[in-house]
Amino acid sequence: MKKLFAKHNNWFFKAGFILTAVMVGVVLLGQIWTPYDPNAMDASVKAQGPTLRHLLGTDFFGRDILSRILEGAGATLQIAFFVVLIGAVFGTVIGALTGYFGGVVDEVLMRICDAITAFPSVLLALIAIAVIGPGRLNVIMVLGCVFIPSFARIVRAEFVRIKRLNYISLARLQGVGDFRIMLKHILPNTLPTLLPAISIGFNNAVLAEASMSFLGVGVSASEVSLGRMLSDSQNYILRGLPWYAVFVGLTIALLILGFSLLAEGLQQRR
């Protein structure tokens, strides 16, 4: 961690790190403590704007919006985390194998990746969800698969570049096996490219979940997530209650801004 800071001592990295840390910290806090029970209804405070008792106001059922945002953001971040995990792990394995060994398997897998990338990822995920049905786990699996090609492509390019370098030839001469070369000699050198990609991946995953749930094909109706809340909040705008949409939208924007700044900072040195 200390090393990362020394290497990327730039404004983007610092701002992104602080913003992301604060947002993720607050959301994690929301998992153990929220001001009110996110699902508790209170008929006395229906559809209010921000008040001292309810900092971000309440919805039609008198539920505390701050508490619901905390819970919803938790779900969104959880989905984003597993989506990026699936995408990065499988993408790295596929990219490493194809980039290092090349050949027919490389050609075939890369053309499949091309085909997947040719569609907008959310559209592809929408089709898949339409087939297997909504729900948190399905969203994670579908988006995870959709995210694999971008990681595979990045890692593959790095492996193709690095495997030609002299220190890899020397490792081979010293009798280091292929898989050890991939894991211990090449992979650490892909991190400067992989870390920003992971950060941007979080960004895209949050957006993708929000878009899908907004369109009603994300998490199931009984669950809370930022996208679903944004979708619900449309009704409030029409009735002259813009707060709900503003606060949810702001949460999404801040999360994404944090990840984007972090990615930008990781790409720049100093």
Place this chain on the structure above:
Amino acid sequence: MNKILEVKHVSASYTTQGNAFAREKVQIVLHDVSFDLYEGEALGLVGESGSGKTTVARAILGFLPRYEGEIIHHSKRPQLIFQDPYTSLNPARTVGWILEEPLKVYGKFDAPERRRRIIEMLENVGLSEEYMSRRPSELSGGQRQRVSIAAALIVRPRLVIADEPVSALDVTIQAQILQLLDEMREKYGLSYLFISHDMNVVYQLCDRVIVMKKGVIVEDAPIDDIFDHPQHPYTRELVEASR
């Protein structure tokens, strides 16, 4: 004297890809190259760029996928020292890790023994134990080349191929590295195949010189003969240029 390497009638060529504007061409890079390398000998391989000297090294080390002829090794694990010390060390790893890796792969030494050998080898090449925790980016060109030499020698090879190992360095550093290579040769009884375009550098280290031009060996003689009575006009040219 025992032979440590025999190169017999090695020829290599590659075919350039044809396209709409150019017919495909067969480019000969090595033609009937034969020589022996003896134990403890430092053999210089001299020629201008494009003469095929690096291709010879690649063939010997098994990096050349296709060639005709035969290469017989009488030693295990020949090692290589590259010209560019900036690309021959893994930038993500420390010097200690880089030196330990071949020992780990070799698999016969426990951790304290590996550490002892690393420190010994670092001292051999004129670096102290503290360098173990340094990364290549923190080292100068000369220091990097010392680490490269340590990495090549730590598996105790009997044959080391050095491809222009001092060409990227300042003249003063060149002399130090050449002296180090000479010391290591005596200490470990190494044989060198020393590839260079610079007759002066070859003169400082080698016992015998092979001169190559356009993929063909034009002269193969002891170093003093090369300098005193060069036979081939191209050799004469190279010797003249180095004076």
